Amino acid sequence: MINEVYLALLQEKRFAELSRELIEQKEADIAEFIDELNSTDALLVYRLLPKNLASEVFAFLDIDRQTDISSLVSEAELKALIEQLNFDDKIDLIEEIPAYVVEKILKNASITERKLINQFLNYPEDSAGSLMTIEFVDLKQDMTLKAAMERVRLIGKGKETIYTCYVTDSMRILEGIISLKDLVLGQPDKLVGDMMETNVISVSTHDDQEIIASEFMKYDFISMPVVDGENRLVGIITIDDVVDIIEEETTEDFQKMAAIIPTDDEYMEASPFALAKRRIFWLAILMFSAVITEFITSANVHITGEFVILVSLMPMLMSTGGNAGAQASTLVIRAITLGEIHFKNVATVIFKEMRVGLMLGVTLGILNFIRLYIMGKPVKIAMVIGLTLIGTTTMAALLGGTLPILAKKLKLDPAIMANPLITTITDATTLIIFFLISTLILL
Amino acid sequence: MINEVYLALLQEKRFAELSRELIEQKEADIAEFIDELNSTDALLVYRLLPKNLASEVFAFLDIDRQTDISSLVSEAELKALIEQLNFDDKIDLIEEIPAYVVEKILKNASITERKLINQFLNYPEDSAGSLMTIEFVDLKQDMTLKAAMERVRLIGKGKETIYTCYVTDSMRILEGIISLKDLVLGQPDKLVGDMMETNVISVSTHDDQEIIASEFMKYDFISMPVVDGENRLVGIITIDDVVDIIEEETTEDFQKMAAIIPTDDEYMEASPFALAKRRIFWLAILMFSAVITEFITSANVHITGEFVILVSLMPMLMSTGGNAGAQASTLVIRAITLGEIHFKNVATVIFKEMRVGLMLGVTLGILNFIRLYIMGKPVKIAMVIGLTLIGTTTMAALLGGTLPILAKKLKLDPAIMANPLITTITDATTLIIFFLISTLILL
Numbered sequence: 024m025i026n027e028v029y030l031a032l033l034q035e036k037r038f039a040e041l042s043r044e045l046i047e048q049k050e051a052d053i054a055e056f057i058d059e060l061n062s063t064d065a066l067l068v069y070r071l072l073p074k075n076l077a078s079e080v081f082a083f084l085d086i087d088r089q090t091d092i093s094s095l096v097s098e099a100e101l102k103a104l105i106e107q108l109n110f111d112d113k114i115d116l117i118e119e120i121p122a123y124v125v126e127k128i129l130k131n132a133s134i135t136e137r138k139l140i141n142q143f144l145n146y147p148e149d150s151a152g153s154l155m156t157i158e159f160v161d162l163k164q165d166m167t168l169k170a171a172m173e174r175v176r177l178i179g180k181g182k183e184t185i186y187t188c189y190v191t192d193s194m195r196i197l198e199g200i201i202s203l204k205d206l207v208l209g210q211p212d213k214l215v216g217d218m219m220e221t222n223v224i225s226v227s228t229h230d231d232q233e234i235i236a237s238e239f240m241k242y243d244f245i246s247m248p249v250v251d252g253e254n255r256l257v258g259i260i261t262i263d264d265v266v267d268i269i270e271e272e273t274t275e276d277f278q279k280m281a282a283i284i285p286t287d288d289e290y291m292e293a294s295p296f297a298l299a300k301r302r303i304f305w306l307a308i309l310m311f312s313a314v315i316t317e318f319i320t321s322a323n324v325h326i327t328g329e330f331v332i333l334v335s336l337m338p339m340l341m342s343t344g345g346n347a348g349a350q351a352s353t354l355v356i357r358a359i360t361l362g363e364i365h366f367k368n369v370a371t372v373i374f375k376e377m378r379v380g381l382m383l384g385v386t387l388g389i390l391n392f393i394r395l396y397i398m399g400k401p402v403k404i405a406m407v408i409g410l411t412l413i414g415t416t417t418m419a420a421l422l423g424g425t426l427p428i429l430a431k432k433l434k435l436d437p438a439i440m441a442n443p444l445i446t447t448i449t450d451a452t453t454l455i456i457f458f459l460i461s462t463l464i465l466l
Numbered sequence: 467m468i469n470e471v472y473l474a475l476l477q478e479k480r481f482a483e484l485s486r487e488l489i490e491q492k493e494a495d496i497a498e499f500i501d502e503l504n505s506t507d508a509l510l511v512y513r514l515l516p517k518n519l520a521s522e523v524f525a526f527l528d529i530d531r532q533t534d535i536s537s538l539v540s541e542a543e544l545k546a547l548i549e550q551l552n553f554d555d556k557i558d559l560i561e562e563i564p565a566y567v568v569e570k571i572l573k574n575a576s577i578t579e580r581k582l583i584n585q586f587l588n589y590p591e592d593s594a595g596s597l598m599t600i601e602f603v604d605l606k607q608d609m610t611l612k613a614a615m616e617r618v619r620l621i622g623k624g625k626e627t628i629y630t631c632y633v634t635d636s637m638r639i640l641e642g643i644i645s646l647k648d649l650v651l652g653q654p655d656k657l658v659g660d661m662m663e664t665n666v667i668s669v670s671t672h673d674d675q676e677i678i679a680s681e682f683m684k685y686d687f688i689s690m691p692v693v694d695g696e697n698r699l700v701g702i703i704t705i706d707d708v709v710d711i712i713e714e715e716t717t718e719d720f721q722k723m724a725a726i727i728p729t730d731d732e733y734m735e736a737s738p739f740a741l742a743k744r745r746i747f748w749l750a751i752l753m754f755s756a757v758i759t760e761f762i763t764s765a766n767v768h769i770t771g772e773f774v775i776l777v778s779l780m781p782m783l784m785s786t787g788g789n790a791g792a793q794a795s796t797l798v799i800r801a802i803t804l805g806e807i808h809f810k811n812v813a814t815v816i817f818k819e820m821r822v823g824l825m826l827g828v829t830l831g832i833l834n835f836i837r838l839y840i841m842g843k844p845v846k847i848a849m850v851i852g853l854t855l856i857g858t859t860t861m862a863a864l865l866g867g868t869l870p871i872l873a874k875k876l877k878l879d880p881a882i883m884a885n886p887l888i889t890t891i892t893d894a895t896t897l898i899i900f901f902l903i904s905t906l907i908l909l
Contacts, residue, residue: 049665051685172650179651186629186646203629203646207615208622222492240713242494243706245688262705263686266712270683273716274800280720281796281885282789290801291811295821302793303826306859309789310830311837313782320778327777334770334777335763338784338893339756345788346725346752346886350745353724357717358733368734378738379745386746387753394754416749442724442885443789450781 026056033064042071050076054083062091078107087292090120098127109183111156111264114143151235152228154268155249155258160188164198164216168209175206184261187246190219197248197256199223225250228257232268237362239265276360280353280441282309309443315451323458330465332400336408337457344415344453345446347383351376351423352445356437359427366432372424380420384413407457407464414456419449469499476507485514493519497526505534521550530735533563541570552626554599554707557586594678595671597711598692598701603631607641607659611652618649627704630689633662640691640699642666668693671700675711680805682708719803723796723884725752752886758894766901773908775843779851780900787858787896788889790826794819794866795888799880802870809875815867823863827856850900850907857899862892 032041045053045068053072057065057080065088072080081089081104093101093116105113105128117125117140129137139157146152160182162171171188179185188206190199199219209218225248226235239247239262249258275285282305288297320327320337327334355372358364364372392409396402423445427437475484488496488511496515500508500523508531515523524532524547536544536559548556548571560568560583572580582600589595603625605614614631622628631649633642642662652661668691669678682690682705692701718728725748731740763770770777798815801807807815835852839845866888870880 047665049667049685055684176651179647185650203650204622207628207646207650208619222490224492240709241498242492243709245705262688262709266683266686266705266709269709269712270804274804277720277723277796277800281793283793283797289806290797291806291814295818295825298797298818299822299825299829302790302822303829306786306789306793306826307830307833310782310786310834313785316781316785317778320781321775324774324777328771328774331767331771332764334767334780335760337777337780338759338763338897339753341781341784342756342759342788342890342893343749343753345785345889346749347745349885350724350726350749353720354726354733354741357720361713361717363732363734371734375738375741379742382738382742383746383749386742387750390750391753394757442792446788446889447785450785454781 026059029056033060033068038071041068045072046076050079051083053080054085054088058085058088066092066095074103078104082108082112086115086119089116090124093120093124098130101127109156110139110158111154111183114140114153118144146228149232150228151226151230151232151249151260152258154232154235154264155228155260156183157258158183159246159248159256159259160185161256162188162190162201162215164190164192164214164219166215167211168206168213168215168218169211171201171215172206172211175203184246184259187259189248189256189259190215191256195255197223197225197250197254200248223248225254226260227251233272235260236265236268236272240269276438279436279438280356282306282441282443305443309447312447313450316454319451319454319458323454323461326458326461326465330404330461332404333407333457333461336404337454340408340411340415340457341450341453343387343412344419344449345442347380347416348419348423348445348449349442351379351420352427352440352442353423355424356427356441359431359437364428366428369425369428372428373421376420376424377417380417381413383420384416387416388412403464407461410460410464411453411457414460415449415453418452418456419445422448422452469502472499476503476511481514484511488515489519493522494526496523497528497531501528501531509535509538517546521547525551525555529558529562532559533567536563536567541573544570552599553582553601554597554626557583557596561587561591589671592675593671594669594673594675594692594703595701597675597678597707598671598703599626600701601626602689602691602702603628604699605631605633605644605658607633607635607657607662609658610654611649611656611658611661612654614644614658615649615654618646627689627702630702632691632699632702633658634699638698640666640668640693640697643691666691668697669703670694676715678703679708679711679715683712719881722879722881723799725749725884725886748886752890755890756893759897762894762897762901766897766904769901769904769908773847773904775847776850776900776904779847780897783851783854783858783900784893784896786830786855787862787892788885790823790859791862791866791888791892792885794822794863795870795883795885796866798867799870799884802874802880807871809871812868812871815871816864819863819867820860823860824856826863827859830859831855846907850904853903853907854896854900857903858892858896861895861899862888865891865895 029041029044057068060068069077069092108116117128132140143153158181160175160179162174175185175188186203188201189197190201192198199221200223201215201219205218224238224242226238228249228251246259246261248256249260251257271287274287278285284301284304286301355364388409391412392405395405395408427440430440431437472484472487500511503511512520512535551559560571575583586596601624603618603622605617618628618631629646631644632640633644635641642664643666644658644662648661667681667685669681671692671694688705690703691699692703694700714730717730721728727744727747729744798807831852834855835848838848838851870883873883874880
């Protein structure tokens with residue numbers, strides 16, 4: 024809406040006005056506008072911003088835009104931009120930009136920072152180590168709350184959060200945490216060691232982001248400490264990064280469930296070839312697994328040859344079976360992701376899906392029997408279809424509910440049991456049930 | 467893992483030991499254990515906890531467990547439990563529990579609180595009004611930072627967050643916000659009015675939770691003010707609630723995309739009948755829409771009658787088309803949700819999916835041509851299948867990519883264009899393309 028106005032100003036080259044309009048906006052909104060432009064326009068608009076605002080907007084830009092801008096600005100400017108970023112965002116950027124720009128950055132960094140940056144670049148992608156920031160406030164047990172507050176005031180400025188402070192011993196072993204709330208509200212002469220929470224939940228540098236996100240959700244944290252193998256505090260992770268992780272993991276789940284090889288690339292940025300590459304693998308696998316339906320159908324030409332009407336009903340039966348299976352598997356996969364269903368619940372799920380499937384199947388079977396009867400089809404055909412729907416829907420619900428749990432038990436990702444694979448499996452079972460019932464009733 | 471140990475202690479009725487073990491744990495972990503038990507055991511274990519710990523654990527329990535416990539404890543105990551909850555969690559609980567328990571609660575509340583509770587119960591479900599808490603720190607412009615800190619110390623204790631403070635005028639109109647970080651790190655004699663951020667992003671009481679979540683993600687907030695129609699500050703929403711909202715909305719998206727009527731009921735808690743009710747609607751609609759495939763197939767019995775092998779290849783063609791369509795629609799629906807694709811991008815998406823679909827179709831077509839040729843099928847049949855796969859995959863990618871955008875434009879939820887509906891649509895187009903190409907090549 025408002026972006027249309029900016030876009031018009033940009034196209035009409037009314038730069039002074041555009042600049043005046045943008046200055047009034049929030050950094051995140053300006054960044055959103057710039058993210059949507061092409062590279063040239065983006066750089067142009069970015070140049071219209073006053074220097075201070077520009078470097079604040081920089082932190083909100085897409086990593087792609089940040090990369091563009093980093094490659095084009097002067098060394099001095101780059102230094103200023105990089106300084107504006109939090110340490111974890113700095114690492115993200117360095118991982119993306121071309122090597123010659125990284126060199127420019129490292130040349131400008133202090134020796135300590137250079138060492139740190141190199142260390143961070145060695146953590147596995149999506150691990151706590153690569154997500155954490157080293158900008159936290161550390162306190163000692165023997166400080167009074169008053170002294171602690173003074174330390175917060177002294178070193179708090181550049182820290183990503185000061186709302187949770189970390190208590191360590193002289194070896195940097197994590198001993199406890201204390202919130203700024205407790206520091207502010209507590210009696211100034213009390214000791215940090217007496218007021219701190221010692222039962223601390225932490226993650227280790229190599230933990231995956233999925234684990235981190237679930238811990239945050241479970242405990243309602245706003246930040247979490249990251250420790251190394253010796254329980255030494257090496258960094259912290261804050262909630263704003265976790266919200267991004269949740270979005271990313273969700274996107275990957277959606278993709279996996281649609282038989283796409285997951286990435287967090289943006290759709291609009293990806294080339295058609297890159298998109299095709301991520302889709303062809305499962306598409307080909309599933310196509311070849313469908314060969315089993317060929318065998319089943321071929322083996323039953325004597326029935327379909329005699330009763331040609333059956334052929335026209337096959338697509339409806341298969342799609343209903345597929346949908347019933349996909350419903351069950353989606354519910355169960357999601358419940359597994361949220362930690363609601365475990366392997367020990369498999370019997371409950373089987374029994375539940377059997378009853379659900381029967382209810383659905385009987386309803387659909389009766390509805391279709393009536394429809395075919397009204398349309399003047401032979402009663403025996405209507406019976407075959409009605410009974411097949413009961414059998415196939417029940418079987419699909421059962422398979423859709425159970426296979427994701429089994430996949431999980433076999434240490435596979437339950438999401439592979441989503442729609443496409445379940446549909447391939449139910450297609451085959453639907454045809455088997457269909458031809459079995461046809462043979463019994465019609466031949 | 468650890469829960470197995472507790473479970474064993476519970477079954478062997480070694481209550482004293484169990485109690486000792488539990489006391490050592492985090493509140494959230496104890497709550498998780500209790501959530502997994504049946505009602506009777508849950509209440510029993512809950513009773514084993516010391517009073518103070520029990521009321522803290524209460525706040526972490528499932529709303530269902532909270533309801534159970536509320537109905538069973540004495541009036542005095544209930545009062546203590548309710549007091550432990552934040553105001554927004556209190557409202558959640560009151561919305562769930564039976565009327566006679568609500569009465570008990572209201573009887574124990576002060577007149578002001580009773581009025582407030584009634585007011586909150588009138589906000590639409592999932593609106594900012596029903597999610598917000600009224601426990602925030604408000605400041606005035608003319609306070610010094612020192613005076614502001616004193617006020618935080620004075621009234622901060624019971625507040626859900628003190629990390630963002632809200633500056634209002636005498637009419638409670640929201641004038642700005644200031645973070646505790648700024649209060650702590652700033653010079654004590656500066657004025658709040660000079661230091662506060664005036665460009666404040668707020669939501670209004672009737673805004674939906676989906677909007678709230680996206681604002682939080684965009685701006686990296688840890689809390690956000692809620693204002694009424696006259697811009698008066700009425701409450702705040704904190705990030706921990708937003709993380710829950712994101713989970714809830716994601717679950718609903720997954721369900722919608724699998725043609726299930728969405729709720730946030732837990733799978734394990736829902737009765738088979740309740741589950742069936744949420745699935746039957748779309749299953750029946752989709753089943754009846756599949757009637758179109760019946761007509762298409764019936765109209766082509768002269769081809770399938772002459773070349774029976776075609777019947778056995780139908781399932782494979784339809785499932786491949788369905789999968790290709792589902793891949794495209796999943797990617798596009800997700801990109802719409804994340805605000806990456808808008809209606810203005812429709813031409814780009816069409817052009818992109820056409821190219822992706824062609825690449826996929828040509829690959830699959832060639833693979834299948836070779837397979838059928840090797841298996842000794844007639845070359846003409848292999849050609850029909852190869853060409854059909856090219857046509858059907860391209861068409862499916864195009865439809866899957868475009869229809870969600872059109873749905874959005876028509877103010878429908880793009881998620882309805884997910885797997886099941888796309889599959890039904892691609893089933894029909896696949897058959898049309900298949901019979902068209904068969905007629906051209908074989909007859």
